[in-house]
Amino acid sequence: MIRTAQPADLSAIMALEEAAFPEAERWSETSWREEFTQADRRVLVDTDGGEVRGVITGRVVIDAADVHRIIVSKQSRRNGIGRGLLDALLAWASQTGADQVLLEVRADNEPAIGFYHSFGFQNLSFRADYYGSGSDALVLAVSVAMPREFAAAESRWVQ
């Protein structure tokens, strides 16, 4: 089930963060808390019987959206959970008024790049040393412009 995340999910989200990324690449609890407190953000979790299996967060600013973070627990990957979360975020972004969704991803994160390309994200630009010396970013973008009624119908299943 995909639902809006609550602050009570924070400890489970931090566990996903710690399992998925080396220390230098992790978001802090403060960064995650900020996702919960800003009105322009949407944090969604995928749960199974109370277990948080994945999380996504992003924001919409006028007509453009950003995906900030997506994590699926290692044991749950390649089961469509990431797809469900990103579908839901893209539907929300479209419904909220975004025509385009952008994101930055480490240029060496092949699984994530494969995942985003499977949604039709296209490589937009390359940012050398974006994450620090020798750690580059790709900027990816996808259009989500669609009739608003369709976006509303598609996002209805998100609780």
Ligand SMILES: CC(C)(COP(=O)(O)OP(=O)(O)OC[C@H]1O[C@@H](n2cnc3c(N)ncnc32)[C@H](O)[C@@H]1OP(=O)(O)O)[C@@H](O)C(=O)NCCC(=O)NCCS
């Ligand atoms: C990227 C990530 C969220 C994908 O989640 P997931 O639940 O495994 O993805 P899905 O099962 O929904 O995959 C959907 C499609 O994406 C593509 N995809 C997913 N993982 C892939 C991989 N490792 N390599 C290539 N393509 C991949 C495939 O086309 C897949 O469809 P298929 O399984 O039918 O072939 C997950 O690998 C993850 O949490 N990675 C660590 C955190 C991270 O790097 N996040 C992104 C930066 S913030």
